[in-house]
Amino acid sequence: MTRDECVGLGMWMTWKCAVMDLPFGGAKGGIAVNPKELSPGEKERLTRRFAQELRDVIGPNQDIPAPDMGTDPQTMAWLMDAYSMQEGETTPGVVTGKPPVVGGSEGREEAPGRSVAIITQLVCEYYDRQLEDTTVAVQGYGSVGANAARLLDDWGATIVAISDVNGAMYEPDGIDTASVPSHDEEPEAVTTYADTVISNDELLTLDVDVLIPAALGNVITKENAEAIAADLVVEGANGPTTSTADSILAKRDVAVVPDILANAGGVTVSYFEWLQDINRRSWSLERVNDELEAEMQAAWDAVRVKFEQRDVTWRDAAYIVALSRIAEAHEARGLWP
Incomplete structure (x- = not known):
């Protein structure tokens, strides 16, 4: 894992959220370590320290980490707990991919x-x-x-x-x-x-x-x-x-x-998990899967239209959808100060 790799993955996440029309941006971070070589205790301490270092730049309305390679629901639970203990209140919406028992969503791993x-x-x-x-x-x-x-x-x-x-x-x-x-x-x-x-x-x-x-x-x-x-x-x-x-x-x-x-189902159900956390109301697995299928169908339809209209590859069609939505949002907001 390198800084340049994180920059590239953060860019991809920006496009992915835009293709899915989710109100999230894109970022990526990580630790250059092989988790297979760590004991459970070492992995927990490393995760909690990482949470402490990120504390000023993450939050349920700021930047919301989600799982990726080398992490699992337990990792995200530790991260959420470390952040919450420093904030003085349980804040499940600060990360996604947690076990359902601590505010995670059914169907997130799948x-x-x-x-x-x-x-x-x-x-x-x-x-x-x-x-x-x-x-x-x-x-x-x-x-x-x-x-x-x-x-x-x-x-x-x-x-x-x-x-x-x-x-x-x-x-x-x-x-x-x-x-x-x-x-x-x-x-x-x-x-x-x-x-x-x-x-x-x-x-x-x-x-x-x-x-x-x-x-x-x-x-x-x-x-x-x-x-x-x-x-x-x-x-x-x-x-x-x-x-x-x-x-x-x-x-x-x-x-x-x-x-x-x-593979945008991951960030899409992360969005669902965040919605459940900030509203303190969990969804059934059936609802998660139904909502995911609807979102994937809508994204597919948007990309398919560009694929047919512009006579481009599927990748270019997806980028056209994503970049058009991002450009439109920037145009609407303007630049200030």
Whole structure:
């Protein structure tokens, strides 16, 4: 993790919130440490110290941290508690991604994967593909990848490959995704359940209908973009496709639905969580999921209109929606002092 990476991710979050039409901006921060090497006590102390350092620049009406790589609901609970203890009152709205028992939202952990699945279904419908006839490969089986794979499996798609850091399970006839534990349920276990194991690089170039890179950034590059055999790429991770690879895929007419739309379920349900916190009224899981589906449909519709009107890529269409909304807001507010 570097400062430049945080700047880039903060920019992406700004565009993501604008695409979803959420009243949030965008920022990113982190600690250059490997959380796998920390004991629970060390992780808690580090989180609380980080909260103290951020205290003057965060708040429920100022800047609201949310979880990302290396964090979990417990991390966000510690951050909220550290801030609250310094403020002298419980302030659940200062962060999102908390456990529901301390003001978190039902469905928050699953939300990025759910939005990836929803967008995959919508883009398949757009290209006249029935999910029942669609093969899908998912790189990454953490919170995003596992939830997306399981939902698409439930909705009728054939998940032929899933992976973790050790490699990929490949089953051309389809994987029973519910029988394979996610990273959260059993870390790095995917290949131990596999009859056929291939590499993560091989997964990316499988001859499937839909490829969902849902692990790390910069996995589709100029070195492998020509070998991508999928007709559709739905970005589950942040920044999985380099700019050069994106250009190559566009020239090959491979449709790439960008991360700022596909995985925006996370920040959207973070917004729902914030609403619940400031109103001190929790929502049911059913309501969270229904509201998320409605927001994803609205965002998809806005991007689809620009895609058709402007004859651009899906990524450019999403950026047009986001930047137009940001520009309009700046124009309305003006510049002062």
